[in-house]
Amino acid sequence: MRVTALWAAFLAAHVIVAWLGWVYPTQPMGDVVLVYQPWSASALSGGAIVGITESWVYPQPALLPMLLTQLLAWPLNGLAGTTGAYLIGWAVLVTALDAVGFGVLVGRDGAAARRSAGWFWTAALLLLGPIAMYRIDAITVPLAVIGGCWLVKRPALAAAMLALAAWIKIWPGALFVAAVAAARTRMRMLLVFLAATAGIVVLLFLLGADRHLLGFVFEQTGRGLQIESVAATPFMWMAAAGAASIDYSYEILTFQIGAPGVDAVSALLTPLMALAAVGALVYGAFKAARGASFPRLFPPLALTLVAVLIVTNKVGSPQFQTWLIAPVILWIVFDRTRSGLPVALVLALSALTCLVYPLTYDGLLRAEPLPVLLLTVRNVLVTVLLIMAARALVRVPVPRTHQRN
Numbered sequence: 001m002r003v004t005a006l007w008a009a010f011l012a013a014h015v016i017v018a019w020l021g022w023v024y025p026t027q028p029m030g031d032v033v034l035v036y037q038p039w040s041a042s043a044l045s046g047g048a049i050v051g052i053t054e055s056w057v058y059p060q061p062a063l064l065p066m067l068l069t070q071l072l073a074w075p076l077n078g079l080a081g082t083t084g085a086y087l088i089g090w091a092v093l094v095t096a097l098d099a100v101g102f103g104v105l106v107g108r109d110g111a112a113a114r115r116s117a118g119w120f121w122t123a124a125l126l127l128l129g130p131i132a133m134y135r136i137d138a139i140t141v142p143l144a145v146i147g148g149c150w151l152v153k154r155p156a157l158a159a160a161m162l163a164l165a166a167w168i169k170i171w172p173g174a175l176f177v178a179a180v181a182a183a184r185t186r187m188r189m190l191l192v193f194l195a196a197t198a199g200i201v202v203l204l205f206l207l208g209a210d211r212h213l214l215g216f217v218f219e220q221t222g223r224g225l226q227i228e229s230v231a232a233t234p235f236m237w238m239a240a241a242g243a244a245s246i247d248y249s250y251e252i253l254t255f256q257i258g259a260p261g262v263d264a265v266s267a268l269l270t271p272l273m274a275l276a277a278v279g280a281l282v283y284g285a286f287k288a289a290r291g292a293s294f295p296r297l298f299p300p301l302a303l304t305l306v307a308v309l310i311v312t313n314k315v316g317s318p319q320f321q322t323w324l325i326a327p328v329i330l331w332i333v334f335d336r337t338r339s340g341l342p343v344a345l346v347l348a349l350s351a352l353t354c355l356v357y358p359l360t361y362d363g364l365l366r367a368e369p370l371p372v373l374l375l376t377v378r379n380v381l382v383t384v385l386l387i388m389a390a391r392a393l394v395r396v397p398v399p400r401t402h403q404r405n
Contacts, residue, residue, distance in 0.1 A: 003110035010102055010122045011095070014133070018091040021130035026358035028130035029087055035253065036136070037086045040066040052207055055215030057252065058136065060204050061167045065139045069093055087134075094138045101142025104149050105329065117332040120343055121145075124325050127350035131357060135319035140165045144172040144326035148302075149333065151179050152294070159189035163196035170216075171323045174277075174305035175330075181285040182298040224249065224256035225266045227364065228356070229316030230379040232257045237376075239367035246365055254315070255365060266314050273312035280304045283393065290398040299331035300392035303342060307386035316379075318357040321349055324385070338392070345385045352378040 021029040043049045043063065051060035073082075073089035080088060106118050125132050132138060147161035158179070165172035176193060180186045204213055225232045227239075227246055235257045238244035244259035284301040288294075306327050310320050324346045331339045356364060356378060360371035 002115060003106060003108075006106065006110065006115055006118045006122070007102070010118060010125075011099070013122045013125045014091070014095045014098065017125055017128075017130055017133050018095070021087070021091075021134050024130055024358045026361040028358040029134040031136075032087055032090050032134050033083050036066045036069070036090070037083070039063065040070050043067065044070060051212055051215065052204075052209045053212070055212045055218065057216055058169065059167045059216050060207075060209055060213075061164070061200065062136050062139075062169065065093060065136070065168070091133060094133045097139060097142045101145040104146045105333070113333055113336040116336060116339075117329045120332060120347070121325060121329055123347055124328075124350045127347055127354060128321060129354040129358070131318045131353065132322055132350075135317075135322070137169055137171075137319040137322045140169045140172055141322055141325055143168070144175055145329055147172070148175055148179075148326060148330040151183065151298070155179075155183065155185040155189050156192045159192035160196045163193045163200075167197070167200050171306060171309055171320075172326070174309060175302050175327065177281055178284065178298055178302035178305055181281055182288050182292070182294050182301055184294070223252055223254075223266075223314055224258075225262050225269075226315045226317065227255045227257050228318060228375060229314050230311050230383060231265050231269055231314065232262075232316065233376050233379045235259045235262060236364075236367060236372050240369055240372050244367075246367060254317070269312050269314045273308060276308045276312060277305055280308060280390065280393065287393075287396050287398060292396050292398050295334040296396050297393075299327065299335050299339070300389050300396065303327040303331060303389040304386065304393050307382065307389055311383055311386050318353050321346075321353045321382075324349065341388055342385065345381060345388065349378060349381055349385065352381065 027034075039050050040063065041047075044067065048054050049063070050056040051058070051063060056062075069086060069089040071089075072092055073085035076085035076088055079085070102118060102121070105121070106114050110118075143161055143165035147158045147165060150158035150161065159176065162172050162176040162179075166176065176189070180190055183189065201213065204210075225235065227236060235244050238259055239246055239257065244257055244262075247256050247258045248254075249256050280301065284297060284304075287297055303324070306323050310316070310323065313320065328339070328342050328346050331342055352374060356371060356375050360368075360374060364371035364375060
């Protein structure tokens with residue numbers, strides 16, 4: 001009965017969030033119909049194929065769910081119109097993938113920790129709102145959850161699933177490297193991950209993507225400082241005071257901050273991200289070598305790495321908050337007794353993110369004080385989450401024999 005109620009709540013949350021995308025302001029479903037649909041339509045009609053015939057901001061396999069949505073939307077074109085049908089198809093695809101991930105998470109018996117993780121996922125989805133469904137990031141969340149749930153009993157399958165997820169959106173790679181650092185089956189996982197990556201690369205070469213294979217990497221290097229990023233917070237207050245501008249980039253379709261010093265800050269963020277991520281990973285591997293258990297080590301290490309990708313990112317899109325859902329789900333599964341604080345922080349972050357986008361986003365673009373304040377609180381809180389995760393990582397115990405040595 002408890003599992004049935006959980007399933008009902010989870011599916012109902014998807015219906016509510018999908019509907020909210022139609023009624024909330026600022027077109028929270030905009031990316032789906034303004035960029036995903038044209039990209040996939042072009043590929044199917046013999047036009048340009050993003051990632052293959054031209055550089056693209058995403059890894060090439062990210063086009064697959066966009067193409068699949070065209071197939072799901074086709075029977076509805078006559079009833080809902082091309083745009084409406086594509087939106088419905090996308091919502092159906094995300095819901096179906098989430099349901100598979102939810103089934104792997106909860107299982108048949110619905111152990112207490114897994115039920116708690118299921119309720120957390122449901123709450124995070126509702127609080128985050130349409131951005132949790134109507135972005136490509138939503139495709140990777142259930143894949144990351146499935147891969148994470150398989151890490152202990154099916155490490156090879158877990159590595160393959162995380163490889164696929166990382167080739168759609170890079171962030172699930174943080175879960176994989178955390179697992180490699182923390183698990184004893186690291187060599188098996190590493191070999192499978194490399195084999196899956198090699199297979200994808202060979203297929204992309206055969207499809208003619210050789211010139212644009214790593215285009216998604218180079219497309220990111222030219223980005224400016226996006227207004228929602230953590231590092232842009234002081235500049236947004238400058239914009240509120242009239243000392244900075246908010247500019248739209250037609251090349252990468254985002255709003256960026258313009259002010260003295262922005263370029264210098266933006267240039268520092270990528271090396272800072274690399275340094276922080278490598279530092280956390282090396283420290284996690286050190287803990288593992290000293291005998292730290294996987295259930296205690298993996299959750300804070302994974303969350304630290306994902307939080308680093310957000311806090312030190314010069315982009316800061318609202319959908320990045322969906323990345324936090326999977327590592328917290330896995331924290332609940334592996335170490336429920338110590339998961340309370342990350343759960344509370346991520347739920348608060350989800351609510352704050354929805355308040356910023358889409359609910360007050362028009363005001364944010366005008367640098368009005370209230371939305372800038374909401375964004376500031378959100379960015380401070382995600383920084384607190386990073387500090388909390390890093391602190392938990394430091395406090396992971398090692399056996400006494402290793403301590404004496």
